[in-house]
Amino acid sequence: MQLLKYELLKIFQQKSLYVIFLFLLVFATLIADFPNVDLLKKDVYHRWEGPLTTEKVQQAEKNYQVLSKGFNLENTAFTLTDLSKLGMYEEIAVLHSTESANEKQISNIKNEHHYNSELQINMLQKVDHLNYVYNYRGPQQMIDFISFLSFLITGVMLLIGLSSIFSREYSSGVDHYILSTKKGRKALVWAKLGAALLYTLSVVSTLELYNFFITIIRIGNEGWKAPIQILFDYHRSPYAFNLLEYHLIQIGLHLLAAFGFALLILLISSVNKHALMSFFISAGIFAFPYIREFTQVQWLKTLLSFSFPYVMKVKPLFVDFQTVNVYDYPVLLPIMAGIIMLISSVIFILMIFKVMEHKQVTT
């Protein structure tokens, strides 16, 4: 317990952490600050919110025609209000079309006979029909923030907070004492693991709190009950979650991947005398899977979605129906990712203990 306290102290007394975290949050606030279209949208949404009736669909279509015709004739620019109205009408049209799209997809798959077709049909049948108009902009902002920035901020904070966790001992020469003491090779490792995980937890939860408050202030907090398919990026998703459920799962997976990455940083730190070296190696491992953005090779893409940054983004795991074939048994991507994160975490922990059990001083 005392050792854990000291390890936490050693992490949290690094002043640069706070400066960089603050800087990243300010940066995030600035680049995620789209203009007040959303405030206008709120009114528009309130006008249309509720069950999607045939009248609503027809009315929206009519309004759309009128508004866009006006544009063509007079050649004037749209006002922001007009823009958000147009967006609303389009959204209603899309909502209206999804039900038939979903059914079409299901009947298509019924003709296929892949090892995972049955699972896909079952899942798609459970997806809620989009027959309700929601104002989902708040939840959307929070969900997007995770895949857009959170993963990066968490990654950077873990790198700078944890890279030195073992390296510091080697470079300061305190390792001589540590390695010759009763608790220096096991209990201390537990303390360091505990401190690193608590640090990770505090980074992720601070970020989530920030995300929550900044969203509430800017956009509001309604619409959590909407199905995730309402978000454009997720319209093909086979997962029957509402936004709240999905966001919780998202946070969970994000945290799990962050834990895994924290443990990897610890492992690299445990074999490196220089904190900077640990930092760059870990940063390289974090950044490398980004090549996924540039590859078209499907298996590589799938493989890379199990890497730390992509599991921390969460989104790539949920937008499509994708499974991994384990002896003809279809395992969904998010589940596979969770398993991989858990297994690699355990492996990292075992390796750290092995390293520290046999550690010798060099200088």
Add this chain to the structure above:
Amino acid sequence: MNLILDKISKCFGDKIVLDDISLELTPGVYGILGANGSGKTTLMRILATVMNPSSGHISFNGQDINDMEHRYRELIGYLPQQVGLYKSFTAEKFLSYIAYLKGLTKAETQDKVTEVLDLVGLSEQRKEKVGKYSGGMKRRIGIAQALLNDPKLLIVDEPTAGLDPKERIRLRNLLSRISSHRIVLLSTHIVSDIEYIAKEVLILKEGQLIQKDTPQRLLNEIEGKVWTVQVSEGEILELQSKYKVVNIALVREKYELRILSDTRPHIHAISEVPHLEDLYLYHFDEGASQDAAVKV
């Protein structure tokens, strides 16, 4: 209580740094003497379990220390040659941290930290950051941490380096006092550190243990081989070329040379009582004459 080293060797690549060292240690102070690079630090690191020997075994009271693991580590106190510290910690905080690493409880830690700070004379600076300490004070913190767990085996690597004379004497007395029921292993270049307190002196040369005996018996070996003679400046060079001159001092306008020689080096030479320093220089002769000349 005994610690037995059985054929301990250590190589770094092709380089043999410790060569087949076997010895037995029982309570008392052991002084390790040896030139730079002779393997003192390596030997102490192996005993402190921060480095593994390439071959050989060490047993404590008949048990292999590898099997004892933390039960052995519980018994040792170790001062490395380079004292590592966290600069931003106060002395008190740093020592508490090491105390917890050594498995002391919170209550024990408070008492023990106060006690060891007192032993090394740093009670008044206990709230100061160790980053601001002087070199000697840092070393004293290093000594203090080694004592936190009442070690049965105290391994101190050049503990007196950088200490002022008062602190050296204080440390010497401390080690001597506590050594009645502990094994104290001390390396040094300052022979007077161990001259009067060492139960035995170990002399390491190029990784080999060439001597291990009580100071008295080691000195007997060079009894009658230490001479002093007063000469004029012109005679110095001639004597230096023929004999091992270990010291040159200016005494009443003449030069007094201290010489190691089996036979009387000069008709006016007087036989002297040998000191450990003579013994040391006797074994590590290379360059000794030049060193002595520099001391003028």
